[in-house]
Amino acid sequence: MRLLLLSNSTLHGQAYLAHAREAIEEHVPRGATLAFVPYALADHDAYTAKVADALGPLGVAVRGAHAGGDPNAVVAQADAVFVGGGNTFRLLRALQRTGLLDTIRDRVRAGVPYLGSSAGTNVACPTIRTTNDMPIVEPNGFAALGLVPFQINAHFLDADAASTHMGETREERLEQFLEENDVPVLAMREGAWLRVGDGSADLGGTTASRLLRRGEAPVELPPGTDVGGLLQTPARYDA
Template structure:
């Protein structure tokens, strides 16, 4: 499989996808016809226009999967797929409803490049359980695409030592997840991404990632770190720590 999993599509001080544009254009086939999946936001046309405006100057043709009568057929007619960010529950529900959950998984496992950001990156994991989003709709299942066998937490935020907020930090929430599930979680900070090519996986982008596992304290993974071993993960869900 060929995956480029971005933590975020918008970065402070940059235009849409601008912070990762070099990686995106290097990842996509030359003059690619890109199927864009806009279902994480409510306004599909405006969202697709935003992606088109960012990528078409680079010679990439963008086609929203909602712009034809059959989203699965739109996907099949393109060279690569981009699943955009927004609300992960709304996105996964739409993937089930349109048949794209199975169609995208089949296409990507057959070699179609998969580009994603935020909620779309959540879809690459086995399950929705490590999203930051509110469940504004109820999908048929939390089972996502499972393109990688471990969990990802896009937009990972470090605890603010000066904050007076007493709610759970992101680290505390992921620790709670690991108390009930035995599967690594890769926290991708803003400006970082995961690149997967076949059996090779690497952290890249502007900032290090943070890896959470049940048996070890969280670890910092600098840009360029090889995390290919995570592709051999055997995830175990609903397995409380003893």
């Protein structure tokens, strides 16, 4: 499988996908037809047009999965798949209802490049249990694509020592997840991404990520870190 999983699609001060342009250009071949899955946001046409504007200069033809009546046919005929960000619960429910979970999984396992950002990165995991999003809709369970065998937390935020907010920090919420589930969590700050291919995995971007495991101290992982070992790590949910 070939995966490029972005923590975010827009970095402060830059245009949509601009911060990952070179990585995307390496990942999606020039001349490719890309199926864009827009279901994490409500306006599918506008979202697809935004992606087309960003990827057109890279020589990539973008087609919305929602266009043409059968999203599975759009994905089946594409050279690459991009699942965009937004609300992860809304995205997963749409993937379930359209049958795209199986179609995308099969295509990616057959070698079609997969690009995900934010919610699109969340659904590449076995479940969406480590999303930050509000459950604005109710999907039929939390099981997702399972393209990687561990969990990712996109848009990871460090605790602000100067803040008077008394709720849990992001890290505390992930530690609560680990109390119930024995599976690594790769917490990616904005500006970070994960590349997977040929049995290897490494971090890229401009910011460090953080690896959390049950019963262990969190570990900082700078860009360029080889995290291929996570692809072989067993995971136990509800354990």
